[in-house]
Amino acid sequence: SVASIASTATPEYVSGVIFTVIFASWLGWLNGSAASASQGLTFYNFTLPVMTLAIYGIGYIARMTRASMVEVMTQQYIRTARLKGLSFGSVVVKHALRNALIAPFTVIMLQFPWLLTGVVIVEVMFRYQGFGYTLVEAAGNNDIDLLLGCSLVSVFIVLITQLISDVGYAFLNPRIRVQ
Template sequence: MAGFIIRRLGTMALAMLCLSLAVFYLVDLEPNLKRLAISQLNMRSSTEELESWLQRNGYRQNFFVRYGQWLGVIPEQPRPDPATGKAMPRFSFCPEGGQAGYSGVLQGDFGCSTKFKVPVIRKLVPALKATGILMFWVMAVMVPASLFLGVLAGMREGSRTDRTLSAASITTAATPEYISGVLFTVVFASWLGWLNGSAASATNQGISFYNFTLPVITMALYGTGYIARMTRASMAEVMTQQYIRTARLKGLSFGAVVVRHALRNALITPFTVIMLQFPWLLTGVAVVEVMFRYQGFGFTLVEAAANNDIDLLLACSLISVFVVLSTQLVSDLGYALLNPRIRVQ
């Protein structure tokens, strides 16, 4: 098991390195650099002024040198002020010293946000905290509801309850967030007035049932249907196994058979599906947070992409890759612990 974990961690590191290199290449394209220079100077700047700014701030260095500096494995060179000759920061609003030395991701320096005018880490920490709270409540609603509905449908395969719950699960799993979010807002916020159609106040004034329910339900709806379908299929398969029939022939009640023998084996597949929902939640959270104006990680990612905020976009991409790979590792480890056959292999 230790060897497996070490190999997977090595694979994760290599994957993060390759993907970060690809993203760095995309944001380093010439149109993005020109837009960055214009945002730091002004729209009327001449081509020579833009080129001078890019040259002075190191954007005309070799691509791999710049990537190594961003990663923190190549030391940065000081940026001299044309007027005084002294080292100056890359952006006036960011407390970078502009001094030579290692200063990159490996040292905890993700750069500066040109959109929010603060160091990237100061913007990311509250955004990740806000999204973490949202994720917690989404999982708290989605996991128990989906497991209960899936087990209930799978226990009586082919019954009216099974058909009804399966139809509801398919419907919710086929409804994307931008549709369910609009429907919920129209019904519960605009028409009935029970809930707030915006979650912007949740990050400033605190979370309440009034301002936080709609984004949670919108995100949980799709996942609930999908996990319920997987749980139902797993439960229905387990209920047809020979050891289940043997337990029934020994005189155990139906409820005892389900609780003692069927549930443990039926929940192995849903566990993997639940862990793999985290990468999907990263996609859904961007849509939901923008729709409800909730200033979390997804909202920050969209703002960074829309405003050509290169350093912030790179940091968001790196965190997204880390979350996806980490949840896959946890999923594999959990599956091995739950299934002895996988553990032996």
């Protein structure tokens, strides 16, 4: 759809500015920065950064899931299940969704390492002092040891998500399971 393509095409720094203008400036519903984030973890403090990080991934995953479901719903076993009298919802949940989630699952797991780059932009934009802020400060101060530590954490996150992706793929697709 147009919304998923638009969300995928919009970079984080643009969507962050748009969300800040709409929800913080015009409507006044949310914080535009981390001024009160030190007071605690609240919905009010973290909604804009989470929306900014998630908007790209949601659009991409929605497009992948839709394309995969369209392909799976045309298969013979789906038609057979419908002819046996199963309801449409039952066919979708029990038969189609598991097979359709194989491709989007790997895309979802590939989004986690990508979020690390988005965290840098979002934390600088909203002035949160987290992993991305630490990475930017370490680069600005030429702190090689801290940069190496951040790189090590990033590599660890990538390896863990790839391991989870491989195990999950084997769970979703029984044809590739190790005997």
